[in-house]
Amino acid sequence: MVETLYSVAHTLVVLLLGLLGPLVPGSGAYGPFLAVWLSYLVVGALVFAVSLVNVLVFIWWERKLLGRFMDRRGAMHVGYAGLLQNLADGLKLFRKQPFSPREADDLGYYFGPTAYLVISIAILGFLPISFGFSGGAVPLSLLVALALFSFAPLFIFIASWSSNNKYSLIGGMRTAAQLVAYEIPLLLSVVAVVALTGSFDLNVIVGDQAANGWFAVPLILGLIIFFIAMLAEVERIPFDLPEAEAELVEGWSTEYGGMLFAFTMLGDYVRALIGSYLIVLLFLGGWSMPWGLSSFPLSGIVFFQLKTYAVFAIFIWVRASLPRVRTDQLLQIGWKRMLPLAMVNIIWALALVVWGYPVIHWPAL
Amino acid sequence: MTDLTLAALLPALESRFGPDVKVLPSRKEVLGVVQVKVDRLVEVARFLHDQGTFTHCALVSGVDWIEHIEVLYHLWSDALKGYLEITVETAPEDPHVPSVTSIWRGANWHERETWDMLGVRFDGHPDLRRVLMPEGYRFHPLRKSFELHEPEELEVKARHV
């Protein structure tokens, strides 16, 4: 059922190899191996396509929803209901004059945002958006994704340092402090999920939730911590200090324009997308739905997207209704409130395991 | 002597400072107008601040009367609920007035502005820079000798700051 797309890709690839195989002498030996890899490639490309289209629609979704919260309409003149607005923005940024400030360090200036975007997109390869529907289904996919996720402050700091602007520098420092502070509660709240499932494989985690109910119910505290930490990780209000408009002009991306600015923007939204994905995967049952709703072909991916958009809507809602915190308050919330709460959450999860919360080991893909 | 009424204050001022202070007939909008000699200004200001409850220096400004430059101080008293006007006269070429920033900190920028606009130097001012016009501007625009200019002429003028 949920394996459909992977199976279809596999079948198609095998068919294709079967047709092409005789043309290449001695290819028979690699056939099955090649088939698996090629079908992963196809699925991976699909995942990237879906995710990057998602990013564009995310921006549109944010604009429209934010507009509604604010009693206005948001983008509406380009394309139907402003759907093409982001495309226009991207193309416009694409053709802007490339430049680097005279005082900037060129290597870091170009490297920072590029690496930021690349590392963010790379995470998408490890997140399944339906069963088996991921670019690389490794058994430790969650761990890899979180590890890559925590790379970002390094590149942000490189970018901000090498732009040689004081606002950028302060923004970069803030980013480093903030992301490090919130990485720990983020990971600790994941630990609870892992303790309940006994696996780092996101497919297994989702499968467990499909069988035993979403983790949002037993681990509601973990969900809240994860959500708040994720808000900080993706630098959104109330934790958007690194790009606090009011005091640091545009934060660490002040000196960036044109395509590099598009990279920083895109990187932010890719990270927001990943954040929403992770919340859905870890706590909201991934692509599974109760009452067998997700048993229809392709319904898993649709439900997954719907949940993602709902989670992102909450992100936007928070953005529309909360002011920005201060640096010291941010760190205090991170270290003094979130960290103990995350520990409590782990203890709670371990207690659940001891009391006999069903721990299921699904066969790995 | 902290809560002097106005009726007692102005005579007290006159009796204390003698001929250096002249109390003019008051207008409708101000409690009184006091003309002070330049060299006694700080003392009078100190007296008004400490004993006359004029704790708020509302305004320092100046008027270019061509033959002399008049510097005006408007002081507000919470007790008397009114403004007192102090005027000081100084020579138009190289005008000097003692600064009252040691008494009212709020007079700081007003004096800077008066220096900027009228070229009155305030002796003892901690930081007498231009405030509205760019640093290095050569003119004092509110002098009567400075005319509003046609834009073209003006550009030349402004670029030669």
Added chain:
Amino acid sequence: MSEMWINMGPQHPMTHGLWNLRVKVDGELIVDVDPEIGYLHRGIEKICEYRRYNEVVTLMDRTCYVAGIAWEQLYIMAAEEALNISPPPRAEYVRVLSQELQRLSSHVMWYAAYVQDIGLMTPFLYGMRDRDLILDLFQSYTGARMTYEFMRVGGVRNDVPVGFTDRCRKVMDWFDQRLPEYEKVCDNSTIFLERTKGIGVLKAADCVNDGVTGPMLRAAGVDRDLRRDRPYSVYPELDFDVAVYDAPDCYGRYRVRMEEMKQSVRIVRQVLDWLDRNPGPVLAEKVPRFVGTPSPPPGKEIYVERRGYPKGRGFSAMEEPHGEAMAYIINEGAEHPYRAKLRSPVFVNIAASKDYLVGYRVSDIPAIMGSVDICVGESDR
């Protein structure tokens, strides 16, 4: 990180206009402040000396663009005193109506900008939306949204139109609903309270010494409002309270402004009732021709210039939305004011910024400077 100077401005989202806040920071901590203004110095005081009395009103609107009519009245009061003219009572009431509407709109604008500084985006839109309602009222009787050119020496240009009072009452009813909502958005938000409470403290004694006025002073607990303490126009006949709060921080300033908005609504209601009951002229009958003459008769320029009129000096002080503004007009018997001096509260409030910024953090700067309510137009003039 060692200490460094940061130029916040002239183009900076925090500044709300063009001025340059130079701050010396040690990491995130502010250790020194040197504000620099003058980027919008348009020489209004000098131009006034070349304009007829009524023509100066045009400049006054632009002096403070969020509270234009307050400056109009400020100037007009000084000019009327210098020229010894008094307006009819209905004109005074229309002026006070405009004053309070302007205070309301200015404070709503402040609210919108302030919450945006702190990072709250949505109420900015709400504030701008509600401000437009007041601007529509202004438009209905002055013809403009921001630059009204409405007041004249000896009265106002025209009366309010038929049906205006009812429309105005409707808007006031709307504000009765909206103002509690504004407060709810802020007071129910822990982050907002933490961002504002105990931030930007300027104690009462420092306020007085620095010459700081307006909501900043009243937030510090000094009970001073020129509308009550040094009554001008028809304020003595109106019933209102002075908003005082005893917390000299950003939160106190916020509370004072919120309370002032409510009081403005109250005053506007009273004025509307009075206007309904008392029709009458809005411009004094005997106004010297030259103050309103658009241009002298051809060939008679010198004659008009030299026309004698009793000399006089005018001084006016009033409670403008930002604080206490003053105007000083010298009439030397000519068509133009000999000297026009304007005292802007914002000018002084910026000057004192060192006293309430040092010791706080860079993230606090928008919160603090926003609470000061800066309008560069009037500080630079």
Added chain:
Amino acid sequence: MNATNTSGTARIITHVKETDPMEPEVPFAEVEAVQSKEYIPVIKETLTGMIQRGLDAATKPVFNWAGRNSLFPLHWGLACCAIEFAAGFGARWDGERFGVVPRSSPRQCDLLIVNGTVTWKLSHKLITLWEQMPEPKWAIAMGNCATGGGPFRTAYSVVPGVNKLIPVDVYIAGCPPRPEAMLDGILRLERLIRERRA
């Protein structure tokens, strides 16, 4: 069409070109190329040129569409017009409908809306901001002050018209212009970009 060979004839051709600029270039180059048996680079260049022109023709409308539909103005406030500028992005007018999103950093902007009086003290900063914006960029003078000094034209400190400092594409009249007028100015600029006149 410059033939990039090092043979002796090429130098003669160059010489001819220099002495007789009225002579058409292409035939000479072709003849020269054929003579020196180096017609391949010429064909290559011609083809590249054609492809480039074709690409240009194909992509220009696309990028033009993108550029005119996503004009990011610089978010700054000079004077009265800035308030109306802000109102133009409020709930009633909502400039974001047209994809116009104010950004705070000049690096990320395409459009400089000068919304107020520019003084000589500010002029350097204005020029800096303008130069910090990457190409392609446009400028709108909003209001009478930016257009020509407005009521302060005669003042000693005011730049009488911002076009003395930066090239301006669209002028919006009014003191201050209403938000509709501002949005109309932006849409007019869009039209100008579409017609490639700005």
